[in-house]
Amino acid sequence: MKFQKNDVVIIRIEDMSQTGEGIGKADGYTLFVKDTVIGDLAEVKIVKAKKNYGFGRLMRIVEPSGKRVVPVCPIARQCGGCQLQMLDYGEQLRFKEDKVRNDLMRIGGFEDVPMEPIIGMEQPFRYRNKAQFPVGCDREGKAVAGFYAGRTHTIIPCRDCVLGAEANGEILSGILGWMEENHIPAYDEMSGEGLVRHVLIRYGFTTGEFMVCLVINGAGLPAKKALIDKLCGIEGMRGITFSSNTRRTNVIMGDKDQKVWGDGYITDHIGKVKYQISPLSFYQVNPVQTKKLYETALEYAGLTGEETVWDLYCGIGTISLFLAQRAKQVYGVEIVPQAVEDARRNAELNGIENAEFYVGKAEEILPELYEKEKVRADVIVVDPPRKGCEESLLETMVQMKPERIVYVSCDPATLARDLKYLCGEGYEMVRVRGVDQFPMTVHVETVVLLSHKKPDGHINVKVEFGEGEGKVPLDNIAKRAEEYKPKERVTYKMIKEYIEAKYGFKVHTAYIAEVKRDLGLPMYDAPNAVEELKQPRKHPTAEKVEAIKDALKHFEVI
Numbered sequence: 001m002k003f004q005k006n007d008v009v010i011i012r013i014e015d016m017s018q019t020g021e022g023i024g025k026a027d028g029y030t031l032f033v034k035d036t037v038i039g040d041l042a043e044v045k046i047v048k049a050k051k052n053y054g055f056g057r058l059m060r061i062v063e064p065s066g067k068r069v070v071p072v073c074p075i076a077r078q079c080g081g082c083q084l085q086m087l088d089y090g091e092q093l094r095f096k097e098d099k100v101r102n103d104l105m106r107i108g109g110f111e112d113v114p115m116e117p118i119i120g121m122e123q124p125f126r127y128r129n130k131a132q133f134p135v136g137c138d139r140e141g142k143a144v145a146g147f148y149a150g151r152t153h154t155i156i157p158c159r160d161c162v163l164g165a166e167a168n169g170e171i172l173s174g175i176l177g178w179m180e181e182n183h184i185p186a187y188d189e190m191s192g193e194g195l196v197r198h199v200l201i202r203y204g205f206t207t208g209e210f211m212v213c214l215v216i217n218g219a220g221l222p223a224k225k226a227l228i229d230k231l232c233g234i235e236g237m238r239g240i241t242f243s244s245n246t247r248r249t250n251v252i253m254g255d256k257d258q259k260v261w262g263d264g265y266i267t268d269h270i271g272k273v274k275y276q277i278s279p280l281s282f283y284q285v286n287p288v289q290t291k292k293l294y295e296t297a298l299e300y301a302g303l304t305g306e307e308t309v310w311d312l313y314c315g316i317g318t319i320s321l322f323l324a325q326r327a328k329q330v331y332g333v334e335i336v337p338q339a340v341e342d343a344r345r346n347a348e349l350n351g352i353e354n355a356e357f358y359v360g361k362a363e364e365i366l367p368e369l370y371e372k373e374k375v376r377a378d379v380i381v382v383d384p385p386r387k388g389c390e391e392s393l394l395e396t397m398v399q400m401k402p403e404r405i406v407y408v409s410c411d412p413a414t415l416a417r418d419l420k421y422l423c424g425e426g427y428e429m430v431r432v433r434g435v436d437q438f439p440m441t442v443h444v445e446t447v448v449l450l451s452h453k454k455p456d457g458h459i460n461v462k463v464e465f466g467e468g469e470g471k472v473p474l475d476n477i478a479k480r481a482e483e484y485k486p487k488e489r490v491t492y493k494m495i496k497e498y499i500e501a502k503y504g505f506k507v508h509t510a511y512i513a514e515v516k517r518d519l520g521l522p523m524y525d526a527p528n529a530v531e532e533l534k535q536p537r538k539h540p541t542a543e544k545v546e547a548i549k550d551a552l553k554h555f556e557v558i
């Protein structure tokens with residue numbers, strides 16, 4: 001190894017990693033350096049030296065890149081939230097477009113990516129309608145709220161993030177004042193003691209409404225009246241709730257929220273549609289860009305008013321209701337019951353009668369409905385969380401053969417993985433467009449249109465069957481047909497049915513996936529890598545493992 005920890009080198013940054021670190025070389029040795037951008041000449045101290053590459057800390061910019069700008073936020077470097085604030089916004093958009101294209105080529109195996117220009121923002125600050133501030137204590141024991149320093153749980157006090165609403169500062173000051181005056185302790189992650197863990201603020205851009213939810217390490221909230229007095233006078237304040245979370249975990253919110261004052265929701269509009277949003281429901285964080293994202297999805301869906309559309313992972317029904325304006329019937333599926341309640345209420349609020357919602361896992365609901373009721377779709381829209389779609393869901397989507405699939409994704413890597421599967425099963429990638437939902441960060445939203453492949457055309461061939469010259473013998477045809485018969489695709493459903501019939505018990509999809517992975521079989525997803533798992537997933541018993549292996553042998557997978 002040429003370099004060691006604490007060595008100081010001067011390097012030119014030549015590239016950027018997907019997570020936003022600058023990449024440069026010192027005498028052929030690759031270094032990743034946070035807070036640098038392509039073109040910088042930087043003095044760097046090596047903080048971690050591996051055999052073939054290392055990580056450096058930026059000590060000084062020797063010569064700034066033409067792509068570098070001065071960050072608007074004074075704590076941009078310490079805070080882990082904005083990885084790209086020192087990169088010119090036009091360059092940020094180029095970085096994101098490249099990220100999508102690279103993942104589709106590298107992970108998805110696509111040679112040509114039909115990319116359309118990314119949709120950026122005119123004003124890329126103050127765009128967030130949701131803020132989550134961790135609460136803790138400073139060295140003097142005083143309660144502070146702010147952001148975690150990059151990759152740590154150390155709170156950097158900050159009441160005004162330049163990505164969020166300006167009034168967030170006033171709300172936080174009110175809450176910290178209420179804590180001090182009423183001797184309410186902040187939560188301490190190390191000891192697991194103290195009460196206030198997080199403050200969640202939601203803002204409706206089109207209505208000016210605010211809602212606050214305190215996440216607490218306890219069952220009840222003390223000094224409620226004093227809290228209401230502090231906050232209810234703030235312009236636009238519509239409601240205060242609290243959510244109890246006594247688990248020692250990184251999951252922020254508890255399972256439900258309880259009303260302290262006002263409404264349990266705020267209202268916002270996207271285009272012509274009005275939405276009521278409660279604290280625990282998913283709602284896109286950038287409403288200006290969300291409108292553009294949904295318009296792109298709507299355009300890609302190519303609706304004429306005659307289509308049956310499924311919107312999987314529908315949240316509070318935002319995309320569903322947008323699509324319902326141009327479809328015959330829309331069905332939404334969402335795992336969070338409260339979000340589905342919001343979706344149903346939102347449909348009613350807008351007088352939309354052609355949208356219906358199901359609560360549950362998309363990968364369970366759709367296969368079940370397809371199997372039992374033979375539900376159909378002209379268009380399927382999916383907008384999954386970062387981990388993408390489960391294989392069992394993609395399988396059902398392929399079986400349903402919709403004309404078009406619109407895939408909305410917040411993670412280009414899992415998007416590429418899922419598209420690889422769908423395009424291997426009769427779909428073709430027709431349009432791809434990035435939408436910058438998260439300026440100043442490395443994240444990007446992507447919309448993709450897949451179309452069901454049709455034969456390019458047909459030719460007429462005259463054939464005479466039978467014996468004799470120029471005729472095709474019939475038994476030859478049967479033989480050839482047998483040879484060319486495509487091998488049946490072995491689905492999770494087939495494996496489950498085989499096991500239930502032979503062994504009399506059911507096996508979970510995740511168990512089959514686990515056994516497949518253990519056997520080194522090709523896996524394009526990891527059903528047990530669920531980000532939001534509240535409890536560790538159990539493993540299959542030895543008996544179930546054997547049954548799954550038996551089924552895989554039966555279907556000649558192994």
Ligand SMILES: C[S@@+](CC[C@H](N)C(=O)[O-])C[C@H]1O[C@@H](n2cnc3c(N)ncnc32)[C@H](O)[C@@H]1O
Pocket residue numbers: 282283284312313314315316317318319333334335336339360361362363383384385410
């Ligand atoms: C990226 S959000 C999209 C929400 C909505 N389409 C929107 O634009 O607001 C993903 C949603 O999927 C839900 N979800 C997560 N896992 C799910 C699953 N297995 N089945 C159904 N919904 C799920 C989450 O609760 C969340 O509402």
